[in-house]
Amino acid sequence: MRKGTKRKTTHTGESPQKPAEEQKNEPTQSPTKPADENHLEDMSRNAEPEPSKKATAKGRHKRTKISKPETEPEYFPEKRNLEDLWQQVFPVGTEWDQLDMVYQYKWNFSNLEDAFEEGGELFNKKVYLFGCTEPQLVSFQGQGKVTMIPVVVAVVSPFPPSDKIGIKSVQRETEEIVPMKQMKMDWVPYIPLENRESQVERLKKSQIFILSCNQRRAGLKHLKIERVKKFEYCLPYFYQPLQEDELEQSTVVDLLFPIDPKPVFCEFDWELDELEEFADKLIEEEELSADQKEPFKDFVKEKVREAKKANREAREARKKARAEMSEETRAAFENIRFYKFYPVSTPDTPDVSNVKAPFINRYYGKAHKVL
Known part of the structure; x- marks a missing residue:
């Protein structure tokens, strides 16, 4: 070593620097490359091997095989225009606790609906409808049973047949003839299903009116027993x-x-x-x-x-x-005419064809025609 020349020292753990010429000749490397390569290696080790195209196609084929078949769309029969007409008509004189028995069957009154079609008894006529029930012993599914049969009476008339109700029974000593409104009843226009969204003004042209009752069953508990019984003794009144x-x-x-x-x-x-x-x-x-x-x-x-x-x-x-x-x-x-409609026979309802009768009540007498 020559005199006056200092020795260059390195700190412990520090790699010695290469000469500048050697550093120039070495290819430059990105400082992050090793980390990226390690990261990719880790991912490749953890990832599952990529399935071949053949295996993928096979898998898709399998899934198609075991998938549930598409369900066919469910179709509901379209409601008839007057389908709920008989249900809208109040069954006058029926005991309140018997009403559920009236509607336990899906009665079919297509004969009433057909009567309003061209060629029918009620076609293009002003009609007033009221309901009643007739308890009769009828057969259903091989068994005889007392059944509350709903009946609809149609009155063909240019004006309401009456605005009064008769209240009479064997249990009542006296007979009363009272205004319908006293018993919360009135003739109201019936709105066919296809016209339910129409404006009120169109209802003035209605040809079908039904006897309706505004008394709700839920409100009966607030009435006196005598008042409740009056409803059960009501009969549609008619004076000829x-x-x-x-x-x-x-x-x-x-x-x-x-x-x-x-x-x-x-x-x-x-x-x-x-x-x-x-x-x-x-x-x-x-x-x-x-x-x-x-x-x-x-x-x-x-x-x-x-x-x-x-x-x-x-x-x-x-x-x-x-x-x-x-x-x-x-x-x-x-020219006033009375028509009495019974439900038509279906597999789901009792057959009432043998119990049909023309008698309506003590005020109306007999119907001109029973259907």
Whole structure:
């Protein structure tokens, strides 16, 4: 070593620097390259081997095989325009706790719907509809069962047949004729399904009106028992001034003789029954006690007098009504028609074809046609 020359030292752990010429000749490397290569190597080690095209195609084929077949779209039958007509009509006089029995079957009233089609009995006519129920023993699926059969009565008339309701039953001593609105009932337009979205103004042209009731079952618990029972004794009322009314000219009176422990319910015909024999028969059947025989006879005589008076007054009222009636109103009453519709037979409902009857009620009498 020459004198005066200092030795270049290196720190421990530090690699000696190469001469500048050697550094120039070495290829330059990116400082991050080794890290990237390590990262790629790690990924390749962790990743699953890439399946071949053949294997992928095979896998796709398998998935197609085991996949569930596409379900066919479900189609619902289109609702008929008047399908719910019979359900919208209030079944007048049906006991509230029996209503669920009326709708336990999917009754079919396609005969009523067809009647409004061209060529039908009700086509292009103004019609007023009310409902009722008839409990009958009918067969269904091989078994006889008492069934609440819904019935729809159609009245063809240019004006409402009545704005009143009769309230009468064997259990009620007196008969009442009251305004419909007193029993929350009224004639309202029926809106066919295809017109449900139409404006109210169009309803003025409606040709179908139904007897509706605004009393809700949920509100019955707030009413007195007597008020609730009134609904169950209601009958659609009709007064025909051009002919003798069967009820008013009847010789039969309904009797409710109020005695303890059990009142006597019966009917007495003053033309066919002899009062003495009638009372003796009730005593024999233990419906009437012997010591009540004379009070019962007096009671019957009074009821007969009241009935005869009512018949006489009704005849006078009819005579007056006919004298004051216009020709237009007379023609309407002469041409008024009643049609009684029963449900048609289907596999899902009892067959009612053997229990059809023309009688409607004590006010309307018999229908001109039963369908």
